[in-house]
Amino acid sequence: MKKISILGSTGSIGTQTLDIVAHDPERYKVVGLTAGANVELVIEQAKQFKPAIVSVASKTDADAIRPQLPAGTRVVYGEEGLIEVAAGTDADTVVTAIVGSRGLPATLAAINAGKTIGLANKETLVTAGHIVMERAKQRNVSILPIDSEHSAIFQCLNGENRQSIKQITLTASGGSFRDRSREQLEGVTVAEALNHPNWAMGAKITIDSATMVNKGLEVIEARWLFDVTYDQIDVIIHPESIIHSYVEFSDNSIIAQLGLPDMRVPIQYALSYPERNATPTNRLNLAEIGKLHFREMDFDRYPCLRLAFECGRQGQSAPAVFNAANEVAVARFLKGEITFLDIERILETVVSRHQASDLNDLQMIAEVDAWARRLAESV
């Protein structure tokens, strides 16, 4: 039986991970859960899955939920609580499903403790890819991608010689506004932006998908996970999200991974790797679908993707600044403080005012992250 802790169990990835666990209770046991604001849901989850430890955002929440949890459940809170759940249990695998770079310290703590990482939280790799990957190598820890594109690539590379990779191509749905011109983006609403054509996901990633920042983060994530150069990474628009990504090899052969857009497949693969287990998902029927479509990426239509490539190529602190500015801009858009197009204006302003420098530790990362956030709040 595999023991699992989930950081961010109340979110889209967190709840789908629990769905996989509930589908296979003989194979998986939950030992730790963490929530942010949604204490009602984490209470329900704790009653159903009986983890040894639960973390919530604040001491007030921790004190309030303690009497409602199964007897013996440890309740912790805050940043230290997250780290305790990430590193202080007998979990084999820690699923990182918190949104944003705030997940970084707990992810590193889990790696330090020798836990296998099921990585959904792409912002951690964008912010500190060099530190995370180096630490994982030192500790001989596997980082198994949950992000659908990276799970696809990981599956395409199974048994392949990494030296034979010619090109990795990430597929992008195009997001909520894929059929609109840039002029038609003026005045779009939050509700429209949250209406993703293919995937039901948390609010932040859904907005990132619409701006194409999500694909930018994924380009940087792929650079670290698969140790390839930015020249080896390409993005193509594929509106159906059936081909989740593909790899071209030195002999011009291409291997792709396909499936219906359902995150429970890549989650299951990360939990069961190197085995494959059944999932409670629907099967793909290509004859029923009939046609799949592809379009070349238009970097003028999606300037945030161009900026992400530039930040990735620049390296050092540039990706961390790009990520932090984006987290603030998206939060401001979701609160109705700025327009959709202001997100990219903020990103461009913050990135252009940043002088990239080396990031050697968490303290330096925290400082540059805070600088970018302050500027993104004030633009």
Ligand SMILES: NC(=O)C1=CN([C@@H]2O[C@H](COP(=O)(O)OP(=O)(O)OC[C@H]3O[C@@H](n4cnc5c(N)ncnc54)[C@H](OP(=O)(O)O)[C@@H]3O)[C@@H](O)[C@H]2O)C=CC1
């Ligand atoms: N959703 C998807 O299909 C995919 C998501 N990802 C990545 O996975 C990660 C999670 O995404 P998703 O599940 O959509 O996001 P959600 O917004 O649905 O969930 C985020 C989770 O993080 C928790 N959280 C938020 N703020 C805090 C905080 N301050 N302290 C502690 N916990 C906090 C939330 O808790 P609460 O709700 O209790 O406040 C929730 O459990 C992201 O990095 C995303 O990019 C990658 C590929 C696909």
Ligand SMILES: CC(=O)[C@@H](O)[C@H](O)COP(=O)(O)O
């Ligand atoms: C499900 C998943 O992995 C998301 O990151 C998804 O890729 C978002 O879709 P697009 O960014 O392609 O619109």
Ligand SMILES: [Mn+2]
């Ligand atoms: Mn993805």
